[in-house]
Amino acid sequence: xxxxxxxxxxxxxxxxxxxxxxxxxxxxxxxxxxxxxxxxxxxxxxxxxxxxxxxxxxxxxxxxxxxxxxxxxxxxxxxxxxxxxxxxxxxxxxxxxxxxxxxxxxxxxxxxxxxxxxxxxxxxxxxxxxxxxxxxxxxxxxxxxxxxxxxxxxxxxxxxxxxxxxxxxxxxxxxxxxxxxxxxxxxxxxxxxxxxxxxxxx
Amino acid sequence: xxxxxxxxxxxxxxxxxxxxxxxxxxxxxxxxxxxxxxxxxxxxxxxxxxxxxxxxxxxxxxxxxxxxxxxxxxxxxxxxxxxxxxxxxxxxxxxxxxxxxxxxxxxxxxxxxxxxxxxxxxxxxxxxxxxxxxxxxxxxxxxxxxxxxxxxxxxxxxxxxxxxxxxxxxx
Ligand SMILES: Cc1cc2nc3c(=O)[nH]c(=O)nc-3n(C[C@H](O)[C@H](O)[C@H](O)COP(=O)(O)O)c2cc1C
Numbered sequence: 001x002x003x004x005x006x007x008x009x010x011x012x013x014x015x016x017x018x019x020x021x022x023x024x025x026x027x028x029x030x031x032x033x034x035x036x037x038x039x040x041x042x043x044x045x046x047x048x049x050x051x052x053x054x055x056x057x058x059x060x061x062x063x064x065x066x067x068x069x070x071x072x073x074x075x076x077x078x079x080x081x082x083x084x085x086x087x088x089x090x091x092x093x094x095x096x097x098x099x100x101x102x103x104x105x106x107x108x109x110x111x112x113x114x115x116x117x118x119x120x121x122x123x124x125x126x127x128x129x130x131x132x133x134x135x136x137x138x139x140x141x142x143x144x145x146x147x148x149x150x151x152x153x154x155x156x157x158x159x160x161x162x163x164x165x166x167x168x169x170x171x172x173x174x175x176x177x178x179x180x181x182x183x184x185x186x187x188x189x190x191x192x193x194x195x196x197x198x199x200x201x202x
Numbered sequence: 203x204x205x206x207x208x209x210x211x212x213x214x215x216x217x218x219x220x221x222x223x224x225x226x227x228x229x230x231x232x233x234x235x236x237x238x239x240x241x242x243x244x245x246x247x248x249x250x251x252x253x254x255x256x257x258x259x260x261x262x263x264x265x266x267x268x269x270x271x272x273x274x275x276x277x278x279x280x281x282x283x284x285x286x287x288x289x290x291x292x293x294x295x296x297x298x299x300x301x302x303x304x305x306x307x308x309x310x311x312x313x314x315x316x317x318x319x320x321x322x323x324x325x326x327x328x329x330x331x332x333x334x335x336x337x338x339x340x341x342x343x344x345x346x347x348x349x350x351x352x353x354x355x356x357x358x359x360x361x362x363x364x365x366x367x368x369x370x371x372x373x
Contacts, residue, residue: 012237061237065339066278069234069285076275099298099305107336111276114332118276174305175298182296186243196246199311201293202260 002054004033004155005089007046009060009071013037017132018059021094024145025057028152038074046074047081055124055155056089058112061132062097066108075115082119090124091116092155094148096132100174102164104130109162125154130166131174134181140167203264204370208271209282212363223261227282230254235288242296247310255289263293263312267373269366271320271359277332287344294343301342314347318366321351322359 006025010016014037026033034053036046050056060071067075082088093112095105105128116123127147129135135144147165154161167174186196204222206214211229216222232255240250249256262268272283279287294307319337321330334351341349354362 010237011234016237063235063237064284064287064291065343066284066336067276068237069281069288072275072278072281072284073234076281101304104304104339107277107332107339110332110335111278114329115276171300171303171305175300178298178305182242185239185296186246189244191243191246196242197295197297197308198246201247201263201310201312202256 002031002156003052004029004031004055004057005050005053006033006035006057006059007074008035008037009058009068009074011068011070016061017096017136018061018094020136021096021127021129021132021144021148022057022059024148025059025094025152028145028149030152030156031055038070043074043077044081047078050078050089051085051087053089055092057092057094057155059094060096062095062105062108065104067111079115079119082121088119088121090155090160091121092124092126092151092160094127094129094151096129098131098133100131100166100169100171102128102130102166124160125151125163127151127163127165130164131169134178135165135167138167143168203261204267205261205265206269206271206363206367207258207262207283207286208363209273209280210271210359212271212360214363214367223265225258225261227258227286230258232258232282232285232289234285235291239296241292242294246295247292249289249292251289255286258286259290259293262290263310265315266313267316267370269318269320269363269370271322271363273323273356274321274325274329274333277329278336287340290344304342306342309345312345314345317341317344317346317349319349319351320354320359320362320366322354322356322362324355325353 010018206224214224273280
């Protein structure tokens with residue numbers, strides 16, 4: 001039976017949304033899976049591990065409209081390992097961005113496609129999540145679960161596809177909700193809304 | 203303020219000019235962003251990692267003209283520039299507004315910028331197209347009023363940068 005390696009590419013992996021998306025995938029996948037987290041020191045180890053899997057799923061956040069440095073660093077190392085290897089896993093991704101428009105992930109997904117093409121990897125399924133910072137704490141979490149189930153099934157069936165999900169809110173409602181989200185975040189740290197809104201830098 | 207932010211050494215010296223800076227990322231120690239949101243919710247506008255990035259993002263913020271010089275990697279910025287751009291989020295607030303109908307963060311005291319992005323290396327057409335789309339997206343998040351992308355080879359880089367800097371001086 002094929003196996004899935006889930007690779008968390010969030011720099012705050014242990015507390016990340018990506019971790020939760022990865023856990024959902026592991027729970028819905030009919031295939032056996034293992035999860036690893038990219039750290040500064042384990043690049044070579046992960047590259048070696050990948051060779052034992054038929055599917056790799058990178059789960060990570062959008063950073064500055066593209067691949068976060070933590071994952072970019074790993075891809076650069078993996079590319080060197082790939083030149084010496086003949087076997088190739090299917091390359092899948094679950095990318096989540098903070099903003100409500102899932103399409104803000106699109107350029108990043110094109111970069112992944114470019115990476116695959118350059119390294120003769122077959123791009124498989126992609127799940128693009130908008131409002132990925134907040135959605136898991138809302139009733140809309142069920143939509144994410146539903147999409148990750150489809151994503152998981154597409155891997156088993158080799159029917160690769162691009163999926164997209166975000167919170168079904170108007171932009172106005174999203175902005176209101178996100179403002180409240182961040183005010184509460186600050187409050188937990190003892191920081192007021194006015195302090196958070198400072199215009200001075202440093 | 204004018205800024206040349208580069209991932210490689212360039213023969214530039216703005217020490218006699220009060221309104222221009224040249225920063226070579228290759229000489230700085232900059233760790234990757236850890237995504238803690240401390241700069242939005244704990245010590246607003248200050249990154250919790252007190253390395254060289256804390257000297258760079260205030261300069262990015264106050265510059266009205268920027269030239270970013272970076273090698274490309276998979277149609278995006280290579281690691282040094284990407285790492286720095288991620289560390290620049292203290293210049294924004296956590297709060298979100300609409301820009302051209304899309305969600306983006308509220309900028310702190312950051313003037314609109316005229317940006318020139320010089321991407322160098324052995325860049326194929328497909329990679330150029332991806333990078334152009336990336337820069338167009340960045341324009342919203344990085345407060346670019348106008349932006350121009352120039353592709354060049356590593357061999358031609360110095361000449362291209364010098365031409366751009368000379369054009370600045372005239373403007
Ligand atoms: C440095 C940095 C840059 C970010 N850039 C973007 C961005 O360009 N667009 C976006 O929608 N969200 C952006 N985000 C938000 C994250 O994508 C979002 O919070 C995500 O849910 C984090 O996922 P994680 O917990 O798995 O790391 C950024 C966050 C950080 C810390």
